Amino acid sequence: MAVQIIAILCEGPHDVEFISRILKHNGYSSNDKLKIKDFPVPINGLLKTEASKTNVEDFNLQEVRQVLLPSSTLKMDSNYYLLYTMGGDSKKDIRKQLLNDFFTLIPKENEISSIPEGTSLGIVYFLDADDKGILTRITELNEEINEVLNVKPFTNHKELFIHQGLKLGSFIFTGTDNEKGKLEDLLMPLMKENNEKIFDDANIYLTKYFDNARKAQKYDNDKSTVGVVGQLQISGASNTVCIKKSDFITEEKVKANLKCVEIFEYVNSLI
DSSP states (O other): OOEEEEEEEESSHHHHHHHHHHHHTTTOEEOTTSOGGGSOTTHHHHHHHHHHTTOGGGOOHHHHTTOOOOSEEEEETTEEEEEEEOOSGGGHHHHHHHHHHHHHHSOOTTOOOOSOTTEEEEEEEEEEOBTTOHHHHHHHHHHHHHHHHSOOOOSSSSOEEEETTEEEEEEEEOOTTSSSBOHHHHHHHHHHTTOHHHHHHHHHHHHHHOOGGGTOSSOOHHHHHHHHHHTTTSTTOOHHHHHHHOTTSOHHHHHHOHHHHHHHHHHHHTO
16 A cells, blocks of 8 residues: 655644645544554654754754644544644754754665655645735745755646655645645634634734733734633633644535645645
């Protein structure tokens, strides 16, 4: 049976948990309890190498932050997905490192392969469009990939490109205009559906008491709203836990939401 190993590179932990919920509601299961040695070759070796860096005595703090381990792993049949929290634009060097690690595992011409026959590797980028738009984000991503692989793979997002045996893909989060926006533009309407009063009242509270004069360091109303409503179900939980566990997101809503369906169908098309 063919084995697919795909790394999904996300900007933040919210993206990881949201994509995980979409996939879990469509038949994928958590694989986090699998021992590193039991992951398929060659990814088990890569994970072992990274995990060994957690012996931090010989590392400074900056080096410890570079440890590349997935935040979550999922599996369906012989298809493995490793979801990484990689940070935003300022963290592109970390993404480039993981891309190079995966590409290095692909045997080059006349090299003896360390990858079992029928095993394929891939990397998929999930990024916010923000105010730049899809094509600008794709142009930036192409430049980033080109610095490692000397190729600019994408003309748009939701494509599949195979470079010397390595699958490459990308998905850009957008709002209702399908051009600009971020994850929260998809997440908030989904969570608010059937919970309108809770979310409206949370927004009233935030609007009433937010005061920039109190030196807010980084305020995002959508993220704060998720934090407020999340306390109704999981006291003290972070937004990440709320997205992962709360019933503001349900299987029924995920399967009926066109953007969630779009994400699932794209990820599933990479198999």
